[in-house]
Amino acid sequence: xxxxxxxxxxxxxxxxxxxxxxxxxxxxxxxxxxxxxxxxxxxxxxxxxxxxxxxxxxxxxxxxxxxxxxxxxxxxxxxxxxxxxxxxxxxxxxxxxxxxxxxxxxxxxxxxxxxxxxxxxxxxxxxxxxxxxxxxxxxxxxxxxxxxxxxxxxxxxxxxxxxxxxxxxxxxxxxxxxxxxxxxxxxxxxxxxxxxxxxxxxxxxxxxxxxxxxxxxxxxxxxxxxxxxxxxxxxxxxxxxxxxxxxxxxxxxxxxxxxxxxxxxxxxxxxxxxxxxxxxxxxxxxxxxxxxxxxxxxxxxxxxxxxxxxxxxxxxxxxxxxxxxxxxxxxxxxxxxxxxxxxxxxxxxxxxxxxxxxxxxxxxxxxxxxxxxxxxxxxxxxxxxxxxxxxxxxxxxxxxxxxxxxxxxxxxxxxxxxxxxxxxxxxxxxxxxxxxxxxxxxxxxxxxxxxxxxxxxxxxxxxxxxxxxxxxxxxxxxxxxx
Amino acid sequence: xxxxxxxxxxxxxxxxxxxxxxxxxxxxxxxxxxxxxxxxxxxxxxxxxxxxxxxxxxxxxxxxxxxxxxxxxxxxxxxxxxxxxxxxxxxxxxxxxxxxxxxxxxxxxxxxxxxxxxxxxxxxxxxxxxxxxxxxxxxxxxxxxxxxxxxxxxxxxxxxxxxxxxxxxxxxxxxxxxxxxxxxxxxxxxxxxxxxxxxxxxxxxxxxxxxxxxxxxxxxxxxxxxxxxxxxxxxxxxxxxxxxxxxxxxxxxxxxxxxxxxxxxxxxxxxxxxxxxxxxxxxxxxxxxxxxxxxxxxxxxxxxxxxxxxxxxxxxxxxxxxxxxxxxxxxxx
Numbered sequence: 001x002x003x004x005x006x007x008x009x010x011x012x013x014x015x016x017x018x019x020x021x022x023x024x025x026x027x028x029x030x031x032x033x034x035x036x037x038x039x040x041x042x043x044x045x046x047x048x049x050x051x052x053x054x055x056x057x058x059x060x061x062x063x064x065x066x067x068x069x070x071x072x073x074x075x076x077x078x079x080x081x082x083x084x085x086x087x088x089x090x091x092x093x094x095x096x097x098x099x100x101x102x103x104x105x106x107x108x109x110x111x112x113x114x115x116x117x118x119x120x121x122x123x124x125x126x127x128x129x130x131x132x133x134x135x136x137x138x139x140x141x142x143x144x145x146x147x148x149x150x151x152x153x154x155x156x157x158x159x160x161x162x163x164x165x166x167x168x169x170x171x172x173x174x175x176x177x178x179x180x181x182x183x184x185x186x187x188x189x190x191x192x193x194x195x196x197x198x199x200x201x202x203x204x205x206x207x208x209x210x211x212x213x214x215x216x217x218x219x220x221x222x223x224x225x226x227x228x229x230x231x232x233x234x235x236x237x238x239x240x241x242x243x244x245x246x247x248x249x250x251x252x253x254x255x256x257x258x259x260x261x262x263x264x265x266x267x268x269x270x271x272x273x274x275x276x277x278x279x280x281x282x283x284x285x286x287x288x289x290x291x292x293x294x295x296x297x298x299x300x301x302x303x304x305x306x307x308x309x310x311x312x313x314x315x316x317x318x319x320x321x322x323x324x325x326x327x328x329x330x331x332x333x334x335x336x337x338x339x340x341x342x343x344x345x346x347x348x349x350x351x352x353x354x355x356x357x358x359x360x361x362x363x364x365x366x367x368x369x370x371x372x373x374x375x376x377x378x379x380x381x382x383x384x385x386x387x388x389x390x391x392x393x394x395x396x397x398x399x400x401x402x403x404x405x406x407x408x409x410x411x412x413x414x415x416x417x418x419x420x421x422x423x424x425x426x427x428x429x430x431x432x433x434x435x436x437x438x439x440x441x442x443x444x445x446x447x448x449x450x451x452x453x454x455x456x457x458x459x460x461x462x463x464x465x466x467x468x469x470x471x472x473x474x475x476x477x478x479x480x481x482x
Numbered sequence: 483x484x485x486x487x488x489x490x491x492x493x494x495x496x497x498x499x500x501x502x503x504x505x506x507x508x509x510x511x512x513x514x515x516x517x518x519x520x521x522x523x524x525x526x527x528x529x530x531x532x533x534x535x536x537x538x539x540x541x542x543x544x545x546x547x548x549x550x551x552x553x554x555x556x557x558x559x560x561x562x563x564x565x566x567x568x569x570x571x572x573x574x575x576x577x578x579x580x581x582x583x584x585x586x587x588x589x590x591x592x593x594x595x596x597x598x599x600x601x602x603x604x605x606x607x608x609x610x611x612x613x614x615x616x617x618x619x620x621x622x623x624x625x626x627x628x629x630x631x632x633x634x635x636x637x638x639x640x641x642x643x644x645x646x647x648x649x650x651x652x653x654x655x656x657x658x659x660x661x662x663x664x665x666x667x668x669x670x671x672x673x674x675x676x677x678x679x680x681x682x683x684x685x686x687x688x689x690x691x692x693x694x695x696x697x698x699x700x701x702x703x704x705x706x707x708x709x710x711x712x713x714x715x716x717x718x719x720x721x722x723x724x725x726x727x728x729x730x731x732x733x734x735x736x737x738x739x740x741x742x743x744x745x746x747x748x749x750x751x752x753x754x755x756x757x758x759x760x761x762x763x764x765x766x767x768x769x770x771x772x773x774x775x776x777x778x779x780x781x782x783x784x785x786x787x788x789x790x791x792x793x794x795x796x797x798x799x800x801x802x803x804x805x806x807x808x809x810x811x812x813x814x815x
Binding site: 179180182264265375379405408409454455456457458480481482 | 504696697698699700704753
């Protein structure tokens with residue numbers, strides 16, 4: 001057995017001892033055989049997201065493409081949730097499906113079949129959250145921003161904006177000195193929220209432009225991109241004083257160039273804050289020289305089904321249908337948001353993800369995100385740890401790769417987000433998925449984005465976000481390279 | 483060999499297949515031998531030649547598939563240039579290279595690659611070489627007092643090679659100088675260097691100047707106006723420029739300055755995978771005919787097709803050939 005302890009916090013030491021004792025007891029009791037014991041990899045972690053998709057103890061079994069188990073098994077213990085008194089039973093329950101011939105006996109209501117995380121119903125919930133954000137905020141009495149670490153978006157940080165404006169104006173002046181400044185100075189922000197960053201940015205740019213006498217403000221075209229027309233409409237009055245400079249574009253963050261093809265190679269700055277961490281994602285495990293794709297199945301524990309169903313008058317046999325109905329049509333079947341939102345919140349809090357590992361060689365048609373394929377991934381992993389689990393950051397990678405062609409040769413793309421900047425970091429802890437209010441959150445595999453972008457002719461580096469203490473946010477900064 | 487009016491060709495490189503990229507990497511990782519790699523190159527070049535012929539091009543290149551990029555192939559062959567072979571991670575990266583003493587005069591061995599091309603096509607063969615100005619931007623100069631002096635010496639060495647190519651039967655040689663657009667201030671001495679390079683070479687010489695195509699993206703933007711009038715002193719027969727991606731505005735410069743050159747007209751955007759229609763190609767050619775007679779126009783891609791997928795490249799070349807036929811018909815030729 002390999003035991004990995006990722007985090008030394010509060011209950012970790014006691015939990016570690018408890019896990020060792022519990023596993024040894026299970027071996028003594030003959031409930032785990034020697035072979036299974038030898039193959040076990042137990043990982044103890046303090047899951048940073050108080051609200052997440054894991055039980056206190058979960059086991060992830062390996063499978064081949066024919067649904068047959070292969071001798072690989074990961075056990076994850078969340079030292080934050082774990083209860084030492086029940087550890088023995090929790091471990092036994094988690095490990096049982098691995099025993100040949102023993103069917104899963106856990107009481108749960110699956111909401112889907114095992115599949116790619118990317119296509120899981122949890123992302124339907126994520127979309128549902130953004131669609132019904134106002135209802136959620138009304139029920140909680142606080143805006144979504146308040147759920148963010150620091151209580152507001154890092155994209156709105158005045159010092160960060162001021163530094164960026166100064167840097168950008170320097171860039172423009174440098175281009176102008178070489179007679180290479182295009183007639184229109186195009187900028188793009190993807191995910192504009194209330195338009196707060198845009199208006200702050202343009203205020204400061206105008207001020208600095210006037211102070212320096214550079215007269216470049218009239219040439220600025222600030223493209224505000226968002227998937228939601230409602231969001232764009234709400235942002236419009238907030239940028240009213242710069243309306244001549246603003247352009248409003250409805251776009252899919254995963255494919256910005258589709259809506260902006262006319263701006264290929266013409267945008268001097270692209271900015272995103274906390275967009276990538278909320279795009280569909282999936283994970284891959286590297287173990288013993290092989291790659292395994294993590295498939296998931298969302299479920300609700302049966303005790304939660306009984307509790308929530310009882311409270312809202314939903315029989316167990318109709319529970320799943322009501323969930324799908326809600327995701328499709330909203331809260332009508334609950335008589336409105338007043339009753340529907342609490343159901344949704346309790347359901348979301350109870351939802352968990354089962355996982356299994358499927359060998360990548362058995363998935364020849366595995367849909368790698370654009371910019372990546374099996375050969376490139378193997379190449380990238382050459383210098384990576386041999387045993388680790390990492391995000392493919394599929395949505396973020398596709399968004400990134402489909403944004404880069406918009407960059408002017410002298411332009412840059414900056415992303416404020418939570419990045420894993422070195423693949424080895426994945427050995428040190430858990431990086432999502434977690435729940436943030438009703439949305440999903442994953443750290444972004446910045447190291448992978450960097451490798452892919454480098455192969456396509458871009459330099460990527462990461463800067464620390466120096467504008468807020470104790471932040472996990474960093475800045476991905478991308479420019480063209482020769 | 484007689485060429486039709488409005489002859490068609492690619493600027494230089496053909497699509498680099500993904501499998502060849504992986505095999506190049508395998509060679510770096512010592513998983514395959516040099517001998518195996520050379521055989522792979524031979525097969526890949528033959529396929530590129532065949533594709534160009536099948537698409538209907540009148541002038542054929544070797545697709546530059548033996549080259550890692552437009553610099554290293556020459557830097558490795560330039561006598562006296564020191565290469566740090568551990569300096570690149572991907573085959574397409576540039577080596578760290580430097581010149582620390584005067585370049586000796588010696589062969590670069592390009593004739594062998596030309597002979598291979600000439601053996602496998604019966605159509606007019608075009609051989610492309612990276613120009614001295616571009617090479618000085620990537621090879622660190624630790625000896626010469628100026629970039630101009632360094633470039634001039636590269637030109638002297640390469641002049642011998644160009645003469646050897648002509649002697650071997652090369653009738654059409656293209657010099658690639660994309661960095662002119664990034665460093666327009668160098669153009670005055672750049673043209674002198676170019677003239678040193680081509681002096682006494684008995685072949686048609688084209689100079690290709692674009693806005694960069696590294697990783698399939700432009701490195702700079704601007705107008706070709708910077709070329710004029712300095713470029714008029716260049717002792718070359720053809721200027722090969724990109725117009726498909728950038729539009730045809732700069733075509734008028736040929737009229738304005740009464741440029742004596744043939745025009746290599748870029749009608750295929752190599753930085754976009756969307757395939758042009760023959761009519762789009764025809765429209766580009768008609769626009770060029772407003773400033774220059776058909777007898778002086780060659781129909782080309784904007785730049786090399788290195789970064790495009792093979793199927794896209796082939797479809798684009800077919801469109802180029804069909805579009806050219808439309809205009810030839812309109813001209814009754």
